[in-house]
Amino acid sequence: MMNLTVCSRWHMFAKLSRPFTSVYNFSTMLSKQVLEEKIKEQGDLIRKLKSAKESKEKITEEVTKLLELKSQLVGEDDEICGNQKFTLKTPKGTRDFAPDQMALRLNVVDKIVSVFKKHGAVTIDTPVFELKEVLTGKYGEDSKLIYDLKDQGGEILSLRYDLTVPFARYLAMNKITNIKRYHIAKVYRRDNPSITKGRYREFYQCDFDIAGAYDPMIPDAECVKIVYEILSTLNMTPFVIKLNHRKLLDGILEVCGVPLDSIRATCSAIDKLDKSPWEEVRKEMIEEKNLSSESADKIGEYVRLNGKMDLVDKLMADEVLNKNKNALEGLEAMQVLLKYCELYDTSDKIIFDLSLARGLDYYTGVIYEAVLQKDELAKDEISVGSVAGGGRYDSLVGMFDPKNKQVPCVGVSIGVERLFAIMEAKQASSNIKQRTTEIEIYVATAQKNLFEERMKLCNELWNYGFKVEHSYKKNPKLLAQLQHCEDNGIPFALILGESEIKNGIVKLRDVTSRQELEIKRTNLVEEIRNRLQNIQLNGSK
Amino acid sequence: MMNLTVCSRWHMFAKLSRPFTSVYNFSTMLSKQVLEEKIKEQGDLIRKLKSAKESKEKITEEVTKLLELKSQLVGEDDEICGNQKFTLKTPKGTRDFAPDQMALRLNVVDKIVSVFKKHGAVTIDTPVFELKEVLTGKYGEDSKLIYDLKDQGGEILSLRYDLTVPFARYLAMNKITNIKRYHIAKVYRRDNPSITKGRYREFYQCDFDIAGAYDPMIPDAECVKIVYEILSTLNMTPFVIKLNHRKLLDGILEVCGVPLDSIRATCSAIDKLDKSPWEEVRKEMIEEKNLSSESADKIGEYVRLNGKMDLVDKLMADEVLNKNKNALEGLEAMQVLLKYCELYDTSDKIIFDLSLARGLDYYTGVIYEAVLQKDELAKDEISVGSVAGGGRYDSLVGMFDPKNKQVPCVGVSIGVERLFAIMEAKQASSNIKQRTTEIEIYVATAQKNLFEERMKLCNELWNYGFKVEHSYKKNPKLLAQLQHCEDNGIPFALILGESEIKNGIVKLRDVTSRQELEIKRTNLVEEIRNRLQNIQLNGSK
Incomplete structure (x- = not known):
């Protein structure tokens, strides 16, 4: 039985026989050669x-043997690892994140979360897998992309496909009728990965939602404000936020004579207007959707x-449109929303765009989408496209409620993976190296056998709360220590030598300017604190 | 095909037929009645x-039909949700985290991470699942607890069981020989969940490791320092950190005449000394491990x-022990480590404890474990026990390397789930409500039809960077607004009334003291900033 989480990693190898080394021999490598030999022989035999x-039976029998042999052989790309054979890789469509990628991602996430917090959002977490039936019937034909867990006895489980269905399940299960929450977590889709397009099987989603029965458009306008603030704080300019309303779109199609079932x-044809010219969309409507050319x-x-x-x-003045109930409701709602966008200072980026149509069946009210526009200064294509989207969905939580009780x-949803990719591209082109640690001070020694002095000084600085490191070697070369500071963007080095120690001083080196000065050991903490404050003030400008 | 991550949640219901309401009828409930009727009939037929x-065949055939019918029927506990039938629950051994739990957890994690950062750790992330073969042969008989993914074509995958094997895979795959990293993430074990003991199937691990070939005991002593700092910063006192050395333990058993294969x-018997008296352990050694009573x-x-x-x-002076190579090496290492612990100011919590033996096969050097001790003031049992553990493992990464190249x-591993549970218990007994948001200012209105003024003021404060919220209702009652502030620990409310607006002032209410004063609108930002700074200064004391 597991002994809780504590220290359990430390006994995970306890059951391996010892000594270790006897296990890691090259027997597998030899057996690979042997296998290849056998496969060759077997192939010759079959030929x-x-x-x-x-007879067919005889041949089939030998082919089966061949296949068995081949299945024991690892592929050409595979490496033989210790006593095991397997490819050293992450699963298809997934990746590790190295320290520099993580630093950038955490930085972006921090900025996004600080906007959510400015607006009073709480956060929740849900398990990475759900009962399969919770997800069933939620994603239409995309259900085939859901990762299922193996039936190992007990419940049938699937990895979450997005954060919205777990959110709705959470609200219904806990009978929550009011919440303003964000959730940033990984979701899973067995899609065909396209690394160049940034499409992975494991990726982050970042959702912000306001649930509750409130007065029209007040939470809706705040969602728009939040998108505006996030894209501004990440310098994702220029951008626009397109707005539309589901009921207005329904009304327009009704007055244009589109049959209900079309x-x-x-809508899905209209949705292509951001990429295709009107003539093409018109053709699709007539030829594929069977609309009349008049419609x-x-x-x-x-x-x-x-x-x-x-x-x-x-549109309010449009005599045809203003007689349609849906259209009129949509227009009145847009009137209120645009008014609120003025009050919330987001008007300059807003476009009321009748071609915005996506996900229409899901929405029950306003829909919006934030789009990055071409920056004439930046030539890269990556920084163009949709980076956030959302809308009102008043009927989802009811799907999980036994009495179909709705929570509006x-x-x-902030497209964080897209934003990460853009930030990474910007970073790469800026030639500024991403720091992966926050170390403020590196303690170095100029001569041999001073490592205990170094450790004492580190300890003193740690106890004062400074972020400090030093070499894990007893007698590292001074040049190597200073090089480490430059490579890692550490602002200050403190250098201890025999004479410094004797005279109660420390040499402080500004790593960027390479200037050095002597500081009394008794003033050290104050001197460092002041210098770090100056850096912060200048850095945050 | 998926359209990246961006906005994909917004079209996930696009494939459902509309209108929504027609889908969520009670047809399933009716069909449940029909099913139950049919099951009854089928049972009668079989009887x-x-x-x-x-004939047996005939009966089996009808029993099969009965089972099919039953499988369509949901269990008694199940609720009918919308157009679906399933129990509203999270999978066995998992749970959602509500906003107050998340706030506490993030707070604890922040404090732990700040210690890691003080010591210059980077962070990495790895996928939640690995190729199954990466995990194979790593966990001994605990392998049965690994969650496998269903074979849906393609690779055979398993959910990660801990963070150490993915870390070793990451190092070997990327040929990294030096790194100081932390990783906080969920791991998965199909263990028998015990909610009362805090044992879950999905839980967080929090690992800090230093990889690299360095001089003896310098990184080891820093790990001890980090545990010391984390437990101190979380006020987990009193605690001790037990230290021992694998080689010393080997040497001791050798000189006591224990055969190599015993x-x-x-060791596993010795490991019980923290819970059982010596007499019991001695008995086990003799009766179960076949040691002589002299040994x-x-x-x-x-x-x-x-x-x-x-x-x-x-022990150095022990004439028997100091002739054993392993024992002597272990003692010399302990000498160095204890010296470094003095330099790093951790000596006061340290015990060199020869009964610490856990996970011995895995370790190649120092081992340690932090244990919370009984606080005479606190009576709760939850705050006692092991909360962190670790040690040196120089042979693990080599298991993944084709040439068996070692990275020491x-x-x-910080037992974060245990720490969370202790903090939750402390919180509960303190009667101080955990804040789930960081809202500083609530903007309220005292009369009807002032919501636009409220929105303008919110917008102004958001633009200055304040954390602000207001009611999403146009005309909420003043009492309800002030109650919201008290319930949520919001320090200040700004109250707008007609006369205040006319006179260019705002009423500022200190929510705790319920004192109110009038502030000129032109001075508002500065006044609020000062007051918030004062709170922070007092709060952080």
Whole structure:
């Protein structure tokens, strides 16, 4: 039985026979050669049997043996590791994150979380897997991308596919009717990974949602504000936030004569307007969605419109549209939302865009999407495209409630993997090295046999709360120690030599300027504290 | 195909047919009744067939039909959710974390990470699952506790069981020979969950390790320092850190005449000395491990010893022990380590304890374990026991290296789940409510129809970087707004009324003291900033 989490890693090898070394011999490598030899022989045998036109059974039998032999052999890419044979790799579509990647990611996440916190969001966590039935029927044909766990007895489980379904399950299970929460966690999809497109099987999602029955558009406008603040704080400029409303879109399609059962298909055609010209979308509507050319043309007049409050006014004055209940409700809602966006200072980035249509079946109200635009100064294509999206979904939590009790929700999903990729690209082109630690001071020694003095000084500084390191070698070369500081962006080195110790002083080296000065040991803590404060003040400018 | 991560949650319901409501009817409930009826009928039929002594095949056929019907029926505990039927629960041995639990956990993790950062640790991340073969042969008989993923075509995968094997795989794969890293992440074990003992199937591990070939005991002493700092910063007092050395233990057993192949079994008996009296352990050694009573008695004289440097000196002077190579090497190492512990100011909590034996096969050098001791003031049993452990393991990374190239490592695992549980218990008994947000200011309105003024003020404060919220209702009651502040520990409320707006002032309410004063709108930002600074200064004392 497991002894809790504590120290359990420390006995995980306890059951291996000792001594260790006897296990790690090269017997497997030899057996690989032997196997290859055997496979060759077996192949020769089969060829011989075939040319001799032996019975099918006989040949099948020998082919089976060949396959067995081959299955024992590891692939060409595989390395023989210790007493085992396997490829040293992470699973398909996944990756490790090295210290510099983690530092950048944590930095981005910190900035995003600080925006969520400014708006009073709490955070929750849910298990990485759910009962399979919780996910069943939620993702349409994408369900095939769900990772299932092996049935090892007990419950049938699947890895979470997103954070929204677990959130809805959490709300319904705990009968929570009001919450403003963020959740940043990994989700899993057995998609065809495309590393170049940044599509992985394990990736982070970053969701912010406001659940609760409130007055119209107040939480919705705050979600837009949050997207605005996040993209601004990450310097993701220029960007726009496109807004639209599901009911307005429904109403438009209704007045254009689209049959109820074609509305969804028509929306998916409209959704392509950000990439395709109107003529192509029109053609698709007529040829594939079976709309009349009159309907398509009418739709075209609407969905190519975008603007701000002026567009709301214009559509309000539209004699056809303002008689449609859905359209009118949508327009009134947009009027309120745009007004609130003015109050929340987000108007300058907002476009009321009638072509925004995505995920329409899921939404029950406002929908929005933040898009990075081409920066004339930056030439890289990576910094263009959708980086956040969201909307109102008032009917989801009810799916989990025994009495179908609804909890209205509005939320936003920040495309963090996309943002990480952009930040990584910016970092790479800036030639500024990402620091992976926060070490402020490196304690170095100039002569041999001073390591105890070094340890004492480190200890003193640690006890004062400074971030300090030193060499784990007793007598490292001074040059190597200073090089370590430069390589790792450590701002200060303290150098101890015999004469310094005798005279009660320490040499302080500014690693960037390479200037050195002597400081009294008694003043050391204060001197360092002041210098670090100066760096912080200058650095945060 | 998936459209990256961005906004993908927003179209996940796109494939459901609309309108939503038509899907969530009670058809399933009806069909449950129908099913139950059919099951009853089928049961009757089978009973009839059996009493009529029908053929076995015929009966089996009908029983199969019955089982199929039953499998369609949900259990008694299950609830019918929307259009689906399933129990609203998390998988066995897992749990959600509510906002107050998350706030406490993040707080503890922050404090631990700040200690790691003080010592210059980087962080990495690895996928939640590994190729199954990476984990194979690493956990002995505990391998049965590994979660496997279903074979859905492609690679055979398992959820990680700890963070150490992925770390070793990462080092070997990337040919890293020097790193000081921490990793805090969830691991998975299909263990029998015991909620009362805090044993879960999904839980956090928190590892810190120093990999690299360095001079003896310098990194080892720093690991001890880190445990010391973490337990101190979390006020986990009183605690001790027990130290021992694998080679010394080997040497002691050798000189006591334990045969080589009984050393491991003897160690596991010694390991029980922290819970059982010597007499019981002695009995086990003789009766179960087949040691002679002379051997057992000799061992007993050693392993019941503990002390500090004095014990090293005493054992060094032991004429039997100081002739054993292993024992001497272990003692010399302990001498160095204890010296370094003095330099690093950790001596006051350290015990050189010869009964510490755990995980011996895995270690190649120093081993240690931090134990919380009974606090006479606190009566709860939860705050007693092992909360961290570690040691040196120089042979692990080589298991993953094709050429068996070793990377010496020393590390520590902080028992964070145990620490979380202790902090939660402390919190519960303190009656101080855990804040789940960091909101500093709540903007309230005293009369109706002032919500636009409220939004403007919120916006202004957000733009200055303050953490602010307000009601999502247009015209909430003032009392409800102030109650929200008290319930959520928000320090300040700003109250807007018609007269205040007219006079260019805002009423500032100190939520704790309930004192109110009027502030000029033009001075507002500065006034708030000062007050918040004062709170912080007093709070952090």
